[in-house]
Amino acid sequence: xxxxxxxxxxxxxxxxxxxxxxxxxxxxxxxxxxxxxxxxxxxxxxxxxxxxxxxxxxxxxxxxxxxxxxxxxxxxxxxxxxxxxxxxxxxxxxxxxxxxxxxxxxxxxxxx
Amino acid sequence: xxxxxxxxxxxxxxxxxxxxxxxxxxxxxxxxxxxxxxxxxxxxxxxxxxxxxxxxxxxxxxxxxxxxxxxxxxxxxxxxxxxxxxxxxxxxxxxxxxxxxxxxxxxxxxxxx
Numbered sequence: 001x002x003x004x005x006x007x008x009x010x011x012x013x014x015x016x017x018x019x020x021x022x023x024x025x026x027x028x029x030x031x032x033x034x035x036x037x038x039x040x041x042x043x044x045x046x047x048x049x050x051x052x053x054x055x056x057x058x059x060x061x062x063x064x065x066x067x068x069x070x071x072x073x074x075x076x077x078x079x080x081x082x083x084x085x086x087x088x089x090x091x092x093x094x095x096x097x098x099x100x101x102x103x104x105x106x107x108x109x110x111x112x
Numbered sequence: 113x114x115x116x117x118x119x120x121x122x123x124x125x126x127x128x129x130x131x132x133x134x135x136x137x138x139x140x141x142x143x144x145x146x147x148x149x150x151x152x153x154x155x156x157x158x159x160x161x162x163x164x165x166x167x168x169x170x171x172x173x174x175x176x177x178x179x180x181x182x183x184x185x186x187x188x189x190x191x192x193x194x195x196x197x198x199x200x201x202x203x204x205x206x207x208x209x210x211x212x213x214x215x216x217x218x219x220x221x222x223x224x225x
Contacts, residue, residue: 042202043202100214
């Protein structure tokens with residue numbers, strides 16, 4: 001069953017703007033991961049945030065986690081055309097460690 | 113460094129034919145291994161999960177099976193493909209609780225005709 005649900009389903013922005021997408025989940029988690037997928041390709045791991053963490057940064061990426069609201073957000077700052085991709089969150093549920101459940105993804109289009 | 117190999121990249125098979133997709137991981141021992149399927153424009157559905165040789169957990173009832181004959185080899189199979197088996201199949205691995213990230217292969221695009 002789907003655990004994570006991304007919002008919005010699609011996002012269109014111009015280069016230089018920030019892109020924010022959200023992920024909500026239903027049950028307690030060990031960690032939450034964000035991935036990027038270019039069309040027809042495999043998933044690239046972006047960042048992992050553990051359940052006891054609230055915020056992490058990696059380059060132009062910023063991830064927050066609010067376990068009380070069972071939600072996470074991914075912010076991409078100063079977006080580039082190369083950021084065009086689908087973004088997925090994956091949760092590792094507390095009662096089934098290691099079995100990652102994915103949401104349907106947010107499709108991001110960055111126009112020059 | 114660890115790498116994951118998945119092949120073939122694309123595959124077109126007739127209905128009723130068998131299937132064998134292979135995934136191997138290099139540079140790590142005793143990884144957790146996964147098979148996911150992605151329908152067009154959708155998220156990933158976990159199909160199989162393995163924590164060791166011969167240990168396979170099936171997550172959804174289906175026409176597919178998985179095997180792990182060696183520590184770093186994971187095989188997805190079917191005896192008779194259905195049209196509904198078409199999709200994008202992804203293999204992934206992870207190490208464990210201390211390094212919980214999952215890393216993916218490049219996927220196999222399967223079209224059943």
